[in-house]
Amino acid sequence: MNSINLRHKLHQHPELSNTEFGTASRLVKYIAPLSPDKIITGIGGTGVAVCFGDAATGSTVMLRCELDALPIAETNSFDYRSINPGISHKCGHDGHMAILAAVAQYYSNNRPKAGRVILLFQPAEETGEGAKKVLEDRVSEQLKPDFVFALHNTPKYPMGEVFIKTGTICCASRGMIIRLTGKTAHAAQPETGNSPVKAVHQLLPLFEQLPALINSHSDFTFATIVGVKIGEKAFGTSPADAEIYVTLRSEHDLEMRRLVEMVNDKVIALAIEHQLAYSIESEDVFDATVNHDEAVAIITNALHNEAVHLISHPFRWSEDFGQFTSMHCGALFGLGAGEDTPALHNPDYDFPDQLIEIGSRYFIKITDHCFNHKQPAK
Numbered sequence: 001m002n003s004i005n006l007r008h009k010l011h012q013h014p015e016l017s018n019t020e021f022g023t024a025s026r027l028v029k030y031i032a033p034l035s036p037d038k039i040i041t042g043i044g045g046t047g048v049a050v051c052f053g054d055a056a057t058g059s060t061v062m063l064r065c066e067l068d069a070l071p072i073a074e075t076n077s078f079d080y081r082s083i084n085p086g087i088s089h090k091c092g093h094d095g096h097m098a099i100l101a102a103v104a105q106y107y108s109n110n111r112p113k114a115g116r117v118i119l120l121f122q123p124a125e126e127t128g129e130g131a132k133k134v135l136e137d138r139v140s141e142q143l144k145p146d147f148v149f150a151l152h153n154t155p156k157y158p159m160g161e162v163f164i165k166t167g168t169i170c171c172a173s174r175g176m177i178i179r180l181t182g183k184t185a186h187a188a189q190p191e192t193g194n195s196p197v198k199a200v201h202q203l204l205p206l207f208e209q210l211p212a213l214i215n216s217h218s219d220f221t222f223a224t225i226v227g228v229k230i231g232e233k234a235f236g237t238s239p240a241d242a243e244i245y246v247t248l249r250s251e252h253d254l255e256m257r258r259l260v261e262m263v264n265d266k267v268i269a270l271a272i273e274h275q276l277a278y279s280i281e282s283e284d285v286f287d288a289t290v291n292h293d294e295a296v297a298i299i300t301n302a303l304h305n306e307a308v309h310l311i312s313h314p315f316r317w318s319e320d321f322g323q324f325t326s327m328h329c330g331a332l333f334g335l336g337a338g339e340d341t342p343a344l345h346n347p348d349y350d351f352p353d354q355l356i357e358i359g360s361r362y363f364i365k366i367t368d369h370c371f372n373h374k375q376p377a378k
């Protein structure tokens with residue numbers, strides 16, 4: 001089986017965040033015959049680390065990819081379409097895994113002479129939990145990198161070209177769940193209860209004003225209302241319960257904190273005004289992914305013969321890879337997936353196979369550049 005067949009197998013058998021057991025074992029089965037110096041499984045749940053080389057002889061370079069698929073029903077009809085109803089690889093993590101499998105193949109044949117490469121297959125990226133869990137796992141002590149790199153395929157950008165910047169490359173984001181609770185009443189006598197409708201009506205327009213409310217002028221600071229639910233289809237009843245789901249986004253973590261505080265202040269004020277109980281919770285919390293200057297310089301030097309573009313704005317989407325760059329010198333880059341490829345998380349998206357060879361070639365150049373030019377920071 002080659003890395004393209006592997007990608008198709010992974011695509012056919014997608015698994016949701018934190019349940020990537022089959023995916024992890026499929027990878028181990030593929031990589032074990034390549035005789036790496038070490039394979040560690042069960043990291044942060046289902047994570048797998050594959051090591052080639054020896055940390056004592058030079059720099060440790062970690063390359064990270066993701067194991068999880070999404071709760072999206074695939075609309076493609078090709079042979080290797082998802083067989084798991086309602087679940088599919090719509091972020092291209094199947095392709096990212098195949099890229100690292102191809103890198104494993106390379107270092108199996110070309111053992112590092114000085115240094116160690118760690119191929120990390122990380123669980124639960126889509127929910128923002130996996131990177132944290134991996135870093136909190138005690139086994140991570142053995143896997144401390146001098147440099148850590150990741151790529152994400154980026155549809156609508158030219159195929160195989162690299163897009164990178166220093167500082168924030170992927171925005172911070174946070175899902176918020178706001179609950180307002182009053183009292184039901186007969187629809188004929190709503191005044192005897194306490195409906196949250198008016199408070200919701202006042203709250204919704206505030207989300208659009210949030211950037212101004214925190215004095216932000218960034219195009220990357222905004223809120224997206226993703227769901228609103230009030231009451232039931234019960235025509236005799238004035239409702240008691242409302243739920244609002246909103247996603248906040250910003251270029252910097254500090255700005256995110258101010259957005260969250262502002263939402264809290266506004267919800268509390270409205271709850272008091274309308275005498276409603278309230279709760280505010282967060283889910284899918286992603287810090288900004290901030291690239292290190294040195295790691296970006298390594299990428300641009302290692303790929304000086306390739307089409308590498310320094311971009312001035314971050315990608316709007318989020319990545320939990322920021323957990324790694326907050327602790328280690330590292331960078332994530334966008335790898336163009338072609339102008340005609342459907343967008344990430346679209347139901348008809350599929351990772352372009354030609355990126356497997358390109359992505360693995362870039363990762364090998366970056367890793368070898370570190371081995372040849374960088375001293376470990378020990």
Ligand SMILES: [Zn+2]
Pocket residue numbers: 090091126344345
């Ligand atoms: Zn995704």
Ligand SMILES: [Zn+2]
Pocket residue numbers: 066091092093125152
């Ligand atoms: Zn992704």
